[in-house]
Amino acid sequence: MLRKDLGEFPYYRPGKSAEGKVKLSSNEADYAPPSFVQDAIHAAVQYGNRYGEFRSPELTAALAEYLGLSEDNLCVGPGASSIVQRAVRITCNTGDEVVFPWRSFEAYPLYVRMAGAVPVTVPLADDYSIDLRACAKAITDKTKLVILCNPNNPTGTTFSRAEFREFMDMIPDDLVVLIDEAYWEFNDDPERPDAVQEIQDYPNLIGARTFSKAFGLAGMRVGYGFAQPELAKALNLVALPLAVTGMAEQAAIAALAHREAFSPRVEESKRQRDRIAQAIGAAPSQGNFVWLPRADAADVEQRIFDEGVIIRRYGDEGVRISVTSEQEADAFLNAWERAGLSKSDSHC
Structure with missing residues (x-):
């Protein structure tokens, strides 16, 4: 059964x-959450009998302004992890491989196995950083996705933009890569890559971020992904319908509106x-x-x-x-x- x-x-x-x-x-x-976020949540409670808007259009517009992207570049979901799971869905059939460093975020192997795909883990370097060259060498003709957590959870290490671009030059142009930037706002390494900028040069790249960490909204479950329109459209296609509640959407919008706080x-x-x-x-x-x-x-x-x-x-x-x-x-x-x-x- x-x-x-x-x-x-x-x-x-x-x-x-x-x-x-x-x-x-x-x-x-x-x-x-700050008072302005709580006020937004309380105001949205009166509509708790209704589903949130399909694909969170108001939040998508706010994110486009925040990131300097088009709405066609964006997708919204219940946490950055939902974007990772969607990336597996749009790339993998049964038996396909997903490469990612290990140790990294605990949910990656689960998402891969749920899709019937095969997780291929690449050991971290001796300093617990992600070995991008080793990740590139682990790619085979069965590899459909590479997941890179930057900064890496749980080790806190980060790779540079130069290292990332060298990695991208080593892999096939049609192999999808996802950078999980859940901890983006805490990363003060001046050499870090910015996935928002990198997607301009790489049509096979997806970025994922969240409101759970820097914005302190873990209980609301809101994250977002960004990519060139073809990939973003695919990510939206496989999204669980109506997964982001109206209260969560309004909380995230309020947080963006007062992000300096x-x-x-x-x-x-x-x-x-x-x-x-x-x-x-x-x-x-x-x-x-x-x-x-x-x-x-x-x-x-x-x-x-x-x-x-x-x-x-x-x-x-x-x-x-x-x-x-x-x-x-x-x-x-x-x-x-x-x-x-x-x-x-x-x-x-």
């Missing part, structure tokens, strides 16, 4: 939560991120989180949990610590100290 391979699907494990604990496991913002919050997140990285001896990160490679990751996670803070473990590879406020940073660093951990412990 069910698919024979269903039991083989990778299981997406969300960040843990527990009452009375400080949750630093899901890269969420440590603040409620979020800049101080993003800057604070970056300051506290860097503070934690320096304090525990972790490498610099370009996300709203810090990656700490640890062979004893389970022990570290438990010791921090016992001190009242939840972080996220990735097997025996390491832990990721979300941080968006001084209060969160203080809570983690105090837990780190109480757990008896020190800077010298920060190694594999």
